[in-house]
Amino acid sequence: MNIQTIKHALLTTTAICAASFSLTTHSFATAQAIDADTDYGTEAIEEIFVTGDRRAYQGNFNFLEDTASNQKLEFEFLREVGALNLNDALDLSASVARQNNFGGLWNSFSIRGFSGDINLPSGFLVNGFNAGRGFGGPRDLVGIESVEILKGPRSALFGRGEPGGTVNLTTKRPQFEDRVEVRATYGSWDQVRFEGDVQTTFGSNENVGVRLVGFYEEADSFRETVETERVGFYPSVTWNVTDDTSLTYELEYTYQEIPFDRGVVFSEEFGFSPRRTFTGEPGDGPVxxxxxxxxxxVQHNFNDNWSLLAGVGYxxxxxxxxxxxxxxxxRQAYFLDGQTVSRFFRFRDFDSEYFVARAELAGEFNTGPLRHRLLFGADIDRFDNRLFILRFRPPGIPAGATVADLDPATYLLLDVFNPVYGQFPIPTPGPNTDREEKLTGAGIYFQDQIDITDRLQIRLGGRFDDFEQDLTNLRANPASTITTSDTRFSPQVGAVYAINDGLSFYASYGEGFRQQTGSDFEGNQFAPNITDSAELGFKADLSAYFDDVSGAVTLTAFQVDQSNILVNDDRPEAVAAGFFSFTAGEARSRGIEFDANVFTDDGFSFWLSYAYTDAEFRNSNPDADFGAQIEVGDPLINSPEHQLNIQASKNFQLGSWPAQFGGGMQHTGERLGWTGFDFFLPSFTTFRAFAQIEPFEGLAVRLDVDNIFNETFYTNSFADVWVEPGAPRRFRLTASYAF
Known part of the structure; x- marks a missing residue:
């Protein structure tokens, strides 16, 4: 589908909707772009789910009662820091680190040092539905109300998930008001971005709410010749059938054109190749x-204590x-002269389908003096994905050869200081991968949090999963399918003690697992990746101690152990069959986290997230991707020991205009850049700032400056030839109007 057609259709539709809306509505909600009374930290502490709209797996608990360390990034905070995509949001949590993003084509991250499959997108949830699976490109935040980082394994509730934690996105849904907001941004490298958010109600009692959210963006890049176009449309409808029953439907549509960009190359002798030079081929076209x-x-409240939440997703x-x-x-010529990069070529055609259905009952009851808050649910899901790859790869560089000895067309050579693109025809690739995989699963879960005394609560829970994998090798003649199955029980236990009205101590333990794609040399499905996690910490509600200060503070110590990590199978029988993996790796992550989100009545807000993470391998094995030897104590890839993010802002009056000014910094420590090799990415510290004014009601103008001091830095890598560079200093000017 042509993106111009999509863009014109979306913009036309949005314009018609906005025009019709403005002519037919009789009242408008006033939108305050800057509001000194906004207190989204306290809102997170006081949230109650059972009697109102609630979210799957959350239960009816306030901040101090939860037996885990979580972070919730609300919409207002994401807008304050200028976050446009999921990477921007996750950078705010020091517990999260960027991982290999597949040339910019998906989101990949680790939590507490652990990621999932480094060759696949990281799993994340949208309203409790698994939406990280698949190949839909990096996630934009335009339709997102909040981002939650739920640390530690959550398999006891969510089921199969990532080992270090879970990310859940809550979408923007109808608020049963008449409101329109439009935003336009122009930024460095000719970034042009438009956003729209239209809400209205229908029905005799205004019991049907409609929300239309969308965006269009096109931009160049500090990487020469790299251009992107993105368009997204996220409408939703909520029907309040009765006071106790509501139905909600949401559509997600995103189309993106993104050049595949593996980043820069590093050599011990020559350093990094220039961050401005795109080492791909513009003539390959975008992906x-x-x-x-x-x-x-559908949500139904039976009474004030019990509710049912059920849904399906596709x-x-x-x-x-x-x-x-x-x-x-x-095969890399850059290692010979520090100037010439050699390349190979691939064609990819990936597609996936994901279906899930779930139902969850939540409520509370008493048994004698004990109060129980119960979650009980079940779900089924099916994930089908097809990977088709063709590849052309030149032979190894002969010993003693120089760059002058190499055929430029065979090695697809490019001078990184004076790149000349389009010198060679696109190679004819040969077969590489043709695989289809179907993962199906069903689970039943429960969680009971029991008030033992006025101060002590315990949490008990668990989940039973039954899952099956069909793996079909379509390159085989005839095609062969291997079907395997497994079952797994994931327990969780926890306790929380209220020291006083504003301070609690908690401890918890949980187990998790993650299905692993592929099979061993005998054709057997890999055993699930297993995670055991324990943590303890303190939580404080600042409003209990100060009259003019609110917010939350959390101090946590954790340990996560992981087993069944895929490593290269160097057993003789496996080596004879080819290059295969098996589940023998072990790793451990230990650390301390400190998170603070503080607000004052005079309009000052402060965010701090710090994490010390010591993530290392616990046994010695060859790496699954390259066969390099991993030694005991080697660090995990892209996992810094120290990471810190700070954001501060202040609301004030500039004459008669409401205004806001703020900024922040991010520090990421040195981290391993290639598993099994002595290659480390340097630490970096970047600073950002913003200023915003509201010349008249509803109109806000904002300036963002990122990487103020133009730091040269690198965010993540897969190997020394695939390193993602960070962006130089960048400016963005945004105007928004709400009425």
Whole structure:
């Protein structure tokens, strides 16, 4: 589908909706772009779910009662820091680190040092539905109300998930008001972005709410020749059938054109290649990603204590395009002269389908003097994905050869200081991967939090999962399918003690697991990746101690152990069969986290997130991707020991105009850049600032400056030839109008 057609259709539709809306509505909610009374930290502490709209798996608990360390990034805070995409949001949590993002084509991250499959997108949830699976491109935040980082394994509730924690996105849904907001941004490298958010109500009692959210963006990049276009549309409808029953439908549509960009190359002798030089080929064209998703939910409150939440979700994604990529070790010419990059070529055609259905009962009851708050639910899901890859790869560079000895067309050579693109025809690739995988699962879960005394609560829970994998190798003649199955029980226990009205101590233990794609040399499905996690800490509600200060503070110590990590199978029988993996790796992550979110009545807000994470391998094995030897004590890839993010802002009056000024910094320590090798990415510290004014009611103008001191830094890597550079100093000017 042509993105211009999509763009014109979206903009036309939005314009018609906005015009019709403005002519037919009789009252408008006033939108305050800057509001000194906004207190989204206290709101998070006081949230109650059972008697109002509630979210799956959350239960009816306030901040001090939860037996885990979580962070919730509210919409107002995300807007304050200028976050536009999921990476921007997750950077605010020191517990999260960026991982290999597949040339910019998906979101990949680790929590507390642990990521999932480094060759696949990281799993995250949208309203409790698994939406990280698939190939729909990096996630934009335009339709997102909040981002939650739920630390530690959550398999006891969510089921199969990532080992270090879970990220859940809550979408923008109808608020049963008449409101329109439009935003326009112009930024460095000709970034142009438009956003729209339209709300209205229908029905005799205004019991049907409609919300239309969308965006369009096109931009160049500090990477020469790199251009992107993105468009998204996220409408939702909520029908309050009665005072106790509501139905909600949401559509997710995103289409993106993104050049495949593996980043820069590093050599001990020559350093990093220039961050401005794109080492792919513009003539390969962009990679196209598309996602169409549907979510339907029904909530019914039986009474003030009991409610039912049920829903279904269906999501299709696709990714297709060519890519010229930096070559490795013995095929990389940059290691010979520090000037010339050699590349190989791949064509990819990926697609996926994901279906899930779930139902959850939540409520509370008493048994004698004990109060119980119970969650009980069940879900089924199916994930189908197809991977088709063609590849052209040049031979290894002969011993003693120089760059002058290499055929430029065979090695797809590019001078990184004076790149000349389009010198060679696109190679004819040969077969590489043709695989189809179907993962199905069903689970039943429960959680009971029991008030033992006025101060002591305990949490007991668990989940039973039954899952199956069908793996079909379509390259085989005839195609062969291997079907395997497994069951797993994931327990959780926890306790929280209220020291006083504003301070609690908690401790918890949980187990988790994650299905692993692929099979061993005998064709057997890999055993699930297993995680054991324990943590303890203190939580404080600042409003209990100060009259003019609110917010939350958390101090946590944790340990996460992981087993069944995929490593290279160097047993003789496996080596004879080829290059295979098996589940023998072990790793551990220990650390301390300190998170603070503080607000004062005079309009000052402060965010701090710090994490010390010591993540290392616990046994010695060859790496699954390259076969390099991992030694006991080697760090995990892209996992810094120290990470810190700070954000501060102040609301004030500039004459008669409401105004806001603020800024922040991010520090990321040195971290391993290639598993099994002595290659580390340098630490970096960047600063950001913003200023905003409201010349008249509803209109806000904002200036953002990122990487103020133009730091050269690198955010993540997969190997020394695939390193993602961070952006230089960047400016963005945004105007928004709400009425």
């Amino acid at each position: 196209e990603t598309e996602v169409i998703g549907h979510q339907f939910e 999501r299709e994604t696709s990714l297709e395009g060519n890519a010229s990529e930096n070559n490795f070790g013995g």
